[in-house]
Amino acid sequence: MSKIVTLGGGEFTRGEVESIDRFALDLTGKYDPRVLYIPTASNDEERDLMTDYYKSLGVSEYEILCLIEDSPSDEEIREKIFSADYIFAGGGDAILLMDVWSKYNVDKYIREAYYKDIVLSGISAGSICYFEIGHTDSLSYHHENWDYHRMHGTGVIPAIHSPHFNEHRNASLTRWMQTEALSGVGLEDNCALCCIDGKYSVVTSRPEAKAHIFRNNNGTVTKEYYYNKEELSL
Numbered sequence: 001m002s003k004i005v006t007l008g009g010g011e012f013t014r015g016e017v018e019s020i021d022r023f024a025l026d027l028t029g030k031y032d033p034r035v036l037y038i039p040t041a042s043n044d045e046e047r048d049l050m051t052d053y054y055k056s057l058g059v060s061e062y063e064i065l066c067l068i069e070d071s072p073s074d075e076e077i078r079e080k081i082f083s084a085d086y087i088f089a090g091g092g093d094a095i096l097l098m099d100v101w102s103k104y105n106v107d108k109y110i111r112e113a114y115y116k117d118i119v120l121s122g123i124s125a126g127s128i129c130y131f132e133i134g135h136t137d138s139l140s141y142h143h144e145n146w147d148y149h150r151m152h153g154t155g156v157i158p159a160i161h162s163p164h165f166n167e168h169r170n171a172s173l174t175r176w177m178q179t180e181a182l183s184g185v186g187l188e189d190n191c192a193l194c195c196i197d198g199k200y201s202v203v204t205s206r207p208e209a210k211a212h213i214f215r216n217n218n219g220t221v222t223k224e225y226y227y228n229k230e231e232l233s234l
Contacts (some may be wrong), residue, residue: 002195002196002198003119003194004194005027006122006127007122007123007163007187008123008124008191008192009124009163012050012053020203020204021121023194027196028119032059032061033085033086034083035061036080036084036087037051037064038065038087040089041091041094041124042091042092043068044067063080067101067103067104067106072104077106077109081109081110082109082112082113082116084113086121087110087120088121088122089127090125091124091125094153095139095141096138097125097129098154101129107154110154111154111155125138127161127187127192128153129154130161131153131154131155131159131185132153133151133153133182134150134151134152134153134160135149135150135160135184136151138151148173157185157195159182159184159234160177160180161185162185162186165186169186170212177216177221183213186211186212186214187211188212190209199231200231201230202229210225211226212225213225213232
């Protein structure tokens with residue numbers, strides 16, 4: 001059974017997305033799931049923060065896969081990924097994340113993990129990585145004058161994704177969608193897209209948070225809104 005929960009954004013330290021995280025952890029069906037945190041997008045930072053966070057959720061079996069500060073072997077990477085019940089990709093620079101994951105074949109292993117009853121999750125850049133295409137602001141980490149960048153993810157979810165969705169991102173993604181065949185998924189902070197065996201729904205940690213779903217109908221871009229527990233198609 002394939003399960004994935006991608007979060008548009010939210011603050012862990014203020015407990016903004018805790019209810020979504022608990023929902024995703026429950027999808028493992030395990031009382032104490034083995035959690036793997038991958039902090040690539042933050043340049044392997046925020047490790048202590050996330051360790052404390054998962055301990056606060058009652059997680060006792062916890063691993064971190066560092067691909068920048070460490071140089072793990074292929075065997076070590078595979079062991080950590082495929083022994084996990086739950087994998088969470090942290091936020092930061094989505095371009096860096098996919099570059100490093102490609103170097104270590106993590107993108108390939110994540111696609112395999114999706115079909116091995118391992119729950120996948122992530123936030124911001126760590127949610128972009130699961131989609132076919134990302135609508136990312138990661139160039140802002142490298143250039144003073146930047147624009148949203150089109151990048152490839154692992155392709156687990158066949159859609160275009162824009163996290164931290166707001167009016168500025170809306171204007172940019174709407175322009176993109178005029179020439180895109182895939183559906184677009186804009187997730188506000190405190191909102192997640194859940195996919196279980198190819199069936200999609202929305203999970204939020206505050207009632208007003210929502211998902212924006214874009215479609216290109218012969219050059220005309222339409223947008224639909226979905227709220228907590230509502231089902232949708234891509």
